[in-house]
Amino acid sequence: METRETPARTAVPHDPLALVDEVSGWLTTDAAEVDAKITGEDRDRLIDGVRKLNAESLVGDQAAFYAQQLLLARIYQMHTVLPETTTAEGSVFVSEVTRLLEEATAQVEDDWIEPGLLEQAPEEPRAYLSWLKQLARGHRVFKHPYYHEFIRNQADADDLRNYVMQESVVDGRFDDLLAMMQVGTSGRAKMEIAANFWDEMGNGDPDQVHTLLFNKIYEVFEIPPEELERSLTANALLSGNLAVMLSRYRKFYPEAVGFLGMTEWMVPDRFVQVVHAWERLGLPDIGIVYHRLHITVDSQHAAGWFHNVVLPAAESAHMRRAIARGTLWRLNSSARYLDERMPVAAA
Structure with missing residues (x-):
C-alpha cells in the first residue's frame, strides 16, 4: 500500500x-x-x-x-x-x-480488496447474489478458527468476557445502524429493513429489545461502561467505525447493504459456537439469550435481506459494485479482527 x-x-x-x-x-x-x-x-x-x-x-x-x-x-x-x-x-x-x-x-x-475482483461480479441479479455468497463461503473468515476451535472448545469465562466487550461495537447498537441506513429507502428494501428493525425492538416488547438482551451479558460479567473503551482493540474499533460510517452516509448506502447483510449472514454459525462455549462453562442463562435468539432470527433476516434488499438493488451496475465493496470490507476486516483475537485470547 x-x-x-x-x-x-x-x-x-x-x-x-x-x-x-x-x-x-x-x-x-x-x-x-x-x-x-x-x-x-x-x-x-x-x-x-x-x-x-x-x-x-x-x-x-x-x-x-x-x-x-x-x-x-x-x-x-x-x-x-x-x-x-x-x-x-x-x-x-x-x-x-x-x-x-x-x-x-x-x-x-x-x-485489501483483490485487484479486479469487483469487476468479476455478474450482471444478472440472481447470479450476482450467488457470486456474493460464494465470495463469503470461499473467504478464510467464513469458518474462522477463532469461533470453530477457540471459542467453541477452549475459551474460558474471561475469554468470553473479553469477546463480548469487543463485539459490543456492532452487536450493542445494531438497531441504531439499521435506523440510520434505512433513511431515504423505499419499497421492498425499506420494508425489509423496517421488519429487521422491529425484530431488534423486540416486536414492541420493551423487555425483549435486542440491545437490552445483549446488555444482560454485561451484568453476568460485571462489565462497567468505563471499561468498554479501554478494552477495545484497534480492529474492534475499526469494525464499529466501518458500520457507523457506512450506515450514516447516504452515499454509502449500498456498501452498508453488503456490510450489514454479510454480518447477519455469518452470525448464526458464529453464535452456535458461542452458545456451545457458554453452556460448556455453565454460565448463567440470562446472559446467552441474545445469542440463542439470533441463531434463528438472523438466518431469517439474512434470507429476507438478500431477497428484498440485495436483489432489487442488483439491477444497477453502481449498486452491484458498491454492495460487493461493502461485503468485502466486512469479510476482510472481520478476518483481520479474528486473527488478532486468536493470540490475544489464547495468551
Missing part, C-alpha cells in the same frame, strides 16, 4: 494518543466556539497531526492505527449517543478531521 504525502511542519504531536486526547477534548465544546478558537497555526498543527496519524497507520504503525480508530470512534459517539452536555457536532474543524479519518480508513479497506 502506498503512503500519502504529509505536509512538512514541525509542531505535529509525536505521541498519537496525545493528539487523540487533544482533539477529543474539544468534542464537548460548542461547535461555534471550537471553530472560533481552533484557528491559524493551532488548526494547521492539529490537521497535520491527523494527516501524520493516517500516514503512519497506512504503513502499518499499530500505535497510529489504534489512535486513528479511537479518535474516529469518539467522534462518532457525537452522532450515535444522546449527549449529556454540549458537543462539537457541526463544527467545521471536527468535520474536516472526520473526513480525513474516514478517507484514510476507506483507502485501507479498498487496498
Whole structure:
C-alpha cells in the first residue's frame, strides 16, 4: 500500500494518543466556539497531526492505527449517543478531521480488496447474489478458527468476557445502524429493513429489545461502561467505525447493504459456537439469550435481506459494485479482527 504525502511542519504531536486526547477534548465544546478558537497555526498543527496519524497507520504503525480508530470512534459517539452536555457536532474543524479519518480508513479497506475482483461480479441479479455468497463461503473468515476451535472448545469465562466487550461495537447498537441506513429507502428494501428493525425492538416488547438482551451479558460479567473503551482493540474499533460510517452516509448506502447483510449472514454459525462455549462453562442463562435468539432470527433476516434488499438493488451496475465493496470490507476486516483475537485470547 502506498503512503500519502504529509505536509512538512514541525509542531505535529509525536505521541498519537496525545493528539487523540487533544482533539477529543474539544468534542464537548460548542461547535461555534471550537471553530472560533481552533484557528491559524493551532488548526494547521492539529490537521497535520491527523494527516501524520493516517500516514503512519497506512504503513502499518499499530500505535497510529489504534489512535486513528479511537479518535474516529469518539467522534462518532457525537452522532450515535444522546449527549449529556454540549458537543462539537457541526463544527467545521471536527468535520474536516472526520473526513480525513474516514478517507484514510476507506483507502485501507479498498487496498485489501483483490485487484479486479469487483469487476468479476455478474450482471444478472440472481447470479450476482450467488457470486456474493460464494465470495463469503470461499473467504478464510467464513469458518474462522477463532469461533470453530477457540471459542467453541477452549475459551474460558474471561475469554468470553473479553469477546463480548469487543463485539459490543456492532452487536450493542445494531438497531441504531439499521435506523440510520434505512433513511431515504423505499419499497421492498425499506420494508425489509423496517421488519429487521422491529425484530431488534423486540416486536414492541420493551423487555425483549435486542440491545437490552445483549446488555444482560454485561451484568453476568460485571462489565462497567468505563471499561468498554479501554478494552477495545484497534480492529474492534475499526469494525464499529466501518458500520457507523457506512450506515450514516447516504452515499454509502449500498456498501452498508453488503456490510450489514454479510454480518447477519455469518452470525448464526458464529453464535452456535458461542452458545456451545457458554453452556460448556455453565454460565448463567440470562446472559446467552441474545445469542440463542439470533441463531434463528438472523438466518431469517439474512434470507429476507438478500431477497428484498440485495436483489432489487442488483439491477444497477453502481449498486452491484458498491454492495460487493461493502461485503468485502466486512469479510476482510472481520478476518483481520479474528486473527488478532486468536493470540490475544489464547495468551
